[in-house]
Amino acid sequence: MPRLFIWSLVQWGMAYFAVQAVTGCLWWISVFLSPPVRRATLGDLDPLLVAAFDIPLFVMASAAAAAFGRTSFGNIAAVVSAGWTVAVAVALATYATVTTQAGLGVLAMGAAAAGSVAALCVLLLGRIPTEWIIRGPFAFRPARSRRSPEFHMAATFGQLIVFWGFFLGLVPPCLAFLEQRWGLALELPPVAVPAGIAILVLASALGIWSAAVMSTLGDGTPLPSxxxxxxVIAGPYRWIRNxxxxxxITQGAAVGLILQSWLVVGYAVLGSLVWNYAVRPLEEADLSERxxxxxxxxxxxxRCWVPRVPGTRRTA
Incomplete structure (x- = not known):
């Protein structure tokens, strides 16, 4: 097997910081050589003033984290780079929201902030601590037994109201607003809205059906607590695991189509990745144990994502 594929997580973290350092250096060269790049990523901000802080705290700190790895100096450099990147992402998002400038810079620094934090965790902890997701009120706990299906049904649909209200009713309009303010909006075809409505109705029906089956047959709720x-392997669970x-996730993408916002669609896709790679392994480990x-x-x-054809017994 090629050595590239047997790197440790720490080596991948160091490689990320190396790529970030090189990319940051190339971006700064582009900023000073190309006015369109400067306007798209910095707006009217003074590039010399920003560079005075960003080159040492972003480019050079990333390079040091890549070069020195899990040494004391490398860890400090990684903390500096990640902390600065997060701060710049927040500051640039605020600036872009107020001025309607530098929208591409917000996207770039937002992605860099997420990558830097992940790489920092890898260098400091040797892993990405996804188990933190299920602490506190989100810790996995079985429901109290001997409660009626009606009680579990009420709790489940109370959860749906809260989650749908926040993740489908509040977050997407905010993202669509920011997309407009940041100058990132793209015109979707007219069919996007009716298609989004149809998909939203179907996905919502699936969600309600799944919730009803879980709460009536599972002696519990979909709530982690x-x-x-x-x-439960009845209803839609016969054909797909979750x-x-x-x-x-389909509802989120449908809302993005209705709002004609590619950023909301991307939010749904990102949610699917977080759930699949961070939440699902923890949830399935708990189910396997119980x-x-x-x-x-x-x-x-x-299967988890692709429905099983009735009558088949194996998955890909």
Missing amino acids: AMPNRL PMAVAG FGDDFQQYRRTV
Whole structure:
């Protein structure tokens, strides 16, 4: 196997900082040589003033983190680079929202901030601590037994109201507003709105169906703090392992089409990646621990994202 594919996470973190240093250097060269790049990423900000801070705290600190790795100096450099990148992303987003300038700079620094924080975790901890997601009120706990299906149903639909209100009713309009303010809006074809409405209705129906089946048959709810006490493989769970996640992500993309916002569609796609690579492994480890071979058999026969064709027994 090529050595590239057997790097440790720490080496990948160092490689990220190296790429960030090179990319930052090339970007600054472009800023000074190309007025369109400067306007698109910095707006009317003075490039000399920004460079005086950004080159040492972003470019040079990233290079030092890449070169020295998990040494004391390398760790300090990584903290400086990640901290500065997050601060710049927030400041640039504020500037772009107020002035309607530098929208591309916000996207670039937002992506760099996320990458820097992930690489920092890898250097300091040797991993990305996804288990932090399920601490506190989001910790996995089974629901109290002997409660009625009606109680679980009420709790489940209360959850839907809160989650849909926030993730579908509040966040997408805010993102669409920022997309306009940052000058990043793209015109989608006219069919996007009716298609989005149709997809939203279908995805919402799937979400409601899944929630009803989970709360009535699982002796619990989809809530992390009140998870089902029984493994549910009825209803939509016969064909796909987490139909509620599929429904929620599809709803987000549909709302993006309705709002004609590619940024909202991207938000839904990003949510799917976070759920698949950060939340799903933790959730399935918990299910495996609680339901043992029954869940393992279910996992082998039913896919997570692509519905199983009725009558088939194996998944890709």
